[in-house]
Amino acid sequence: MQDSGCRKGDMKMLEKLIKTVSQTSQAVYGQVENLVNETIKNKGGQTEIGFPETAYFLPLIYSVTGLETKTLSDLNPALTKIKNLMKDTDNLIDTLNNGTAALLLVEIIKALEYLNKKIPEDDFQYFIPDSFLRSLGVQLVDGRISGVAVIIGAAPDSKTAVKIIRGFQEKNILSVLVGKSNGTSVYEQLKKENVEISGDTYIVPLGNDTLDAIFAVNWGVRASLSFGGLKGGEIEKIVNYTKERVPAFVLVLGDIDEVKLTAGAGAISMGFPVIADSIVPEIKESPTCPYEALIGETDYNKIVEKCIEVRGIKVKTAKVPIPVMYGAAFEGERVRKEETSLELGGKKSIGFELVAGYELNEVENEKVEIIGPEIDDTKDGDLLPLGIIANVAGRKMQKDFEPILERQVHHLINCAMGIMHVGQRNSLWIRISKEAKKFGFKIKDLGKILINQFLNNFPSIVDKVEVKIYTKEEDVKKLLETAKIKYKERDDRIGEMTDESVEEFYSCLLCQSFAPNHVCIITPERLGLCGAYNWLDGKASHEISPTGPNQPIKKGECIDPVKGKWKTINDAVYKFSNKAINSFSAYSIIDDPMTSCGCFECIVSVLPGTSGVMVVDRDFHDMTPSGMTFSTLAGVVGGGQQNPGFIGIGKNYLTSKKFISADGGLKRLVWMPSKLKMELLFALEKRAKEEGMPDLIDKIADETKAVSLEELIEYLTSVNHPALEMGEMV
């Protein structure tokens, strides 16, 4: 009994746990072995198996064993490895291995269910595709999601279920719902209470079966493969990765049967601690978990806090001093007319918002002033004009930060429950719901939100904030004219910015928590590959946290102006990539291209035979002319390695003058998904004109024109695409 560190009183329970896990995994092994044999007999060993849209086979089996399971007969070597993992034991470490074995068996069961089309088409997510994993990765890095709760079972009643879920929502923790207890589930309990269930509200129903928890586990471990650059079979490194970098945990609600107990041991073995709402044999330490590994908390008022503590999740708990709930989970709700108490701005009135920088002595900190009627002066259905002016001061405040802070307003106000914010600048429209009014929400609270969030989220540039809210028409009209002058100044400044016009670029190491060797170099004309960070964002982020992930790098001596190579930039890339990469081209896909973490919005790939490149974005799941889907390509590109011929990029880089300009630029682009094309159409057409080829965009094929390379070449020839004349790229 080593390493368990458990209390003496728990010994008996722990012994029971060890025994149960061992027996259950043995029993499941027998069942799965029979199931596999039978399926092979019925369908043949060559029958393909797998999960939808993943490049990692059966991900957990691949992670633990390194085996690339593609067909039914590939399951046999996997079973052998699983058998070797299992031991009849009284030792905790071996018990965790038994748990791992059980999870691997469950993954086989679920793969066979997919094969036999037994996974129902309903509201549950089941297997989580790679694309979902990637978008989640970005949200974990930028803090929109602070952790992941895998909730198994059901709360004692639906009100308690709502309380727990709301608790997680307020902390920006994603709730993943699995399984049942006492004939019901958290999913059903939330439905009963009319809680909105969707990814946007931080709730993902995974499956009704306890065993569906495997889809959470094989999602968690995949992060280490796609972001951490780890390979299948490197299980120690993988578990270390999930322990250190994937802030997920398991919360078991309700009765615990042997299946849940065994799955729990498996979760612990993969680096995810388990919290239960009942008395359990506590495991205070495990090499795979940061703090406690298995712990009980019977007080539902404390259970959310306990989870956060055990997983060591860092949540920014700057509570916003307003009378309604506040959190990203409430963002994007539409307050319908019938539910609206007060409307401000919008098409029937006027509205604007402006963030302006001032000197420190000009701003009175945390002061909110309303000039004109407040919500109490109105009745349901009323309409008011609205002008919001946030005056911001800070020693490091600059003109360039005004639009960055202003862009936050939409998101910040929308996070208040029952408040809808649409538009920006001088097309502002806000609705306050009857419910929010009932809770005591005032127009003034809009200002309180901004003050609280600016001060907390941007402490190094914002020292003081005051907000003035105008609700009288003559004031709003007059101030709007001043605001318009400001907006125009900003537009002029942004449009003029080029890589040549600045002295510094910014590094972005935001993703190194996931991909330790990757560094993005962000220039005015090439935004970060996640699409979320442009040069101005990098600059602002550096001001906010000077030792943080975005560092300015002086360009220094230029080695190659065409490819975009600078000596100091190369030195910085070498340093930031932990000496993995020593040279970098900003404008080439062929010569020392930029590496990728795994969060990229799009992948650009050279297409031999066309003299061009194709681009595919992460929302496009079908086959591309490269013979690979986005998922497969992503496996090639991610993990912080340089792969000539492939780059991960942010969408908007496609519309930059510097888009692979060293290799021929936009004229090289021969294929892209139609949806992406339409999204960028205006900007692409503008670029095509600048290139002197106004009809270029029509010549770029999409999936409706060509899927295979042959079809593509035929199409390109028929439209006389310029790339054909440009010569092969490699």
Next chain:
Amino acid sequence: MTKTIALVGKGGTGKSTLTALILKYLLQKNSSPILVVDADANYTLPDLLNLKLEKTIGDIREELKDIPDNKKSIPKHMYFDHSIQEFILEEKGFDLLVMGQPQGKGCYCFVNNVLKDFLHNLKKSYSFILIDCEAGLEHISRGTEGDIDLMLLISDFSQKGINTTIKISELVNKLRIKVNKKYLIINNINNSLDSNINKFINTLSLNSIKYLGAISQDANIKKYELEHRSFLELPEETAAFVEIENIINKIIDA
């Protein structure tokens, strides 16, 4: 969780009429809020519901070409999104969004694309999304509707009509649209109890489509249409409405 219902079928089969009747049904069942999308280029729902339409998405798209100068660094999709939010028709229990007539180059795609993203985001604020699809297949083939829980294939009582309907269904199977269930409704017949219909249906190979029932021609409906009265005000006992009530009851628990 939001349920999406889409009505498809060739022109003149009465999709819009049935959309209005289903809306009436859902409102009576207290299933609000409902988002109704008139995705037919020749939109008629505002008329059938006697609503005054200010702008269609097509109109907004035209305006998009000339975004005022002082807004040029606002992303176009955000501007578009904002405009759509503003021009949703808001009624008691439901909101209405009209696609309108798209014009010019590439605009079908752009409009459909924005609508798709927009619907996705908007979805969570409603209990039901009810989509009256356009007559042709263009729309479906582009996947604008996204995931659909119930697809109602509307046909008249003719071999040709049913064939088109089956074709639409086959097309849907080939595309990456997730449609949970497909049902066939025969509209505009003389007598919904006509036993010939069942005989006729039995001769068809409908594959994954389930035959749901038939809806009668109804003098009341014609009358309301001519008098520009909202279908939502149709008397409860209107035969077509009673039939809709019966068959929709079978497939949703509103």
